[in-house]
Amino acid sequence: MDYQQILDTIQEEMSYRDVKGKVASYIPELAKVDPKKFGLHLYRNEHEFYGFGDHEEKFSIQSISKVFTLSLAIRNLGTKVWERVHVEPSGNPFNSLMQLEQDRGIPRNPFINSGALVISDILVDVLDNPKKELLEFVRKITGEDHIDYDENVAQSELSSGYRNIALVNYMKALGNIKCDVEKIVDFYFYSCSIAMSCKSLAKAFMLYANKGAILHTGEQVLNPSTVKRLNALMQTCGFYDESGEFSFEVGLPGKSGVGGGIAAIHPQQYSVAVWSPVLNKKGNSELGMKALERLTTLTGLSVF
Numbered sequence: 376m377d378y379q380q381i382l383d384t385i386q387e388e389m390s391y392r393d394v395k396g397k398v399a400s401y402i403p404e405l406a407k408v409d410p411k412k413f414g415l416h417l418y419r420n421e422h423e424f425y426g427f428g429d430h431e432e433k434f435s436i437q438s439i440s441k442v443f444t445l446s447l448a449i450r451n452l453g454t455k456v457w458e459r460v461h462v463e464p465s466g467n468p469f470n471s472l473m474q475l476e477q478d479r480g481i482p483r484n485p486f487i488n489s490g491a492l493v494i495s496d497i498l499v500d501v502l503d504n505p506k507k508e509l510l511e512f513v514r515k516i517t518g519e520d521h522i523d524y525d526e527n528v529a530q531s532e533l534s535s536g537y538r539n540i541a542l543v544n545y546m547k548a549l550g551n552i553k554c555d556v557e558k559i560v561d562f563y564f565y566s567c568s569i570a571m572s573c574k575s576l577a578k579a580f581m582l583y584a585n586k587g588a589i590l591h592t593g594e595q596v597l598n599p600s601t602v603k604r605l606n607a608l609m610q611t612c613g614f615y616d617e618s619g620e621f622s623f624e625v626g627l628p629g630k631s632g633v634g635g636g637i638a639a640i641h642p643q644q645y646s647v648a649v650w651s652p653v654l655n656k657k658g659n660s661e662l663g664m665k666a667l668e669r670l671t672t673l674t675g676l677s678v679f
């Protein structure tokens with residue numbers, strides 16, 4: 376199969392599409408991003424990779440970081456994580472307070488904001504220096520030491536993230552938060568601010584395509600059973616209340632972020648990351664979803 380040719384076809388097809396959504400503006404720093412940015416990168420193995428457009432430009436990975444923080448939490452706490460957060464699709468917006476109230480402070484899953492805030496609480500509790508250790512994990516699985524937090528994005532969200540602060544406080548009131556609220560939101564906002572390119576993200580996600588082994592070293596950093604569960608969660612919960620639609624259209628486990636990125640994998644076949652900042656009504660990249668639909672259609676390789 377000629378992957379580069381398939382990618383070139385996707386790039387051309389997408390250039391004719393009329394995009395209707397808007398870039399995220401509730402985090403002021405994200406509103407400044409050029410809506411025309413578009414890139415995609417796919418890894419098959421260490422020596423076989425393909426890309427187009429802005430695939431080497433860094434952007435704010437936002438909620439894609441929730442896969443990395445959950446991976447770290449499971450590495451440290453194992454299945455005890457599931458005493459604090461459930462594993463069901465939410466069917467509601469990613470920052471819903473109403474659902475958290477209905478669920479009595481136990482988040483539906485770790486990929487909505489409340490769930491990731493519980494995961495942040497766990498990491499702040501068990502790690503000596505959670506920000507440093509998260510960055511070390513991401514650098515290790517990519518082999519790229521230049522990957523870092525974006526201070527401007529983190530500060531921008533710290534000064535405007537009242538909804539997330541409300542979610543933590545609400546869970547604290549119901550006994551599902553242990554640490555100091557300020558420390559938790561600080562770690563959470565910094566996690567979301569990590570800047571990576573499609574190429575680096577696709578490299579990182581090879582971990583989930585390869586049963587927990589790092590692409591360039593082969594080191595096993597997550598066990599296959601953990602990866603099976605992470606992929607199941609990406610499949611069922613990776614796109615908030617659009618997870619069904621993503622499964623239906625694309626058919627890959629994946630995770631999106633409001634920076635306009637999507638990372639997805641096909642177990643044993645490939646990892647892929649796409650970036651286009653314009654979001655649809657559910658907060659997922661409009662063009663990114665469409666591009667991935669074309670990828671699984673043109674390659675004939677989805678998990679279904």
Ligand code: DON
Binds near residue numbers: 436437532
């Ligand atoms: O907490 C927020 O709202 C953003 N930092 C991340 C949102 C996002 O990417 C989608 N949410 N799960």
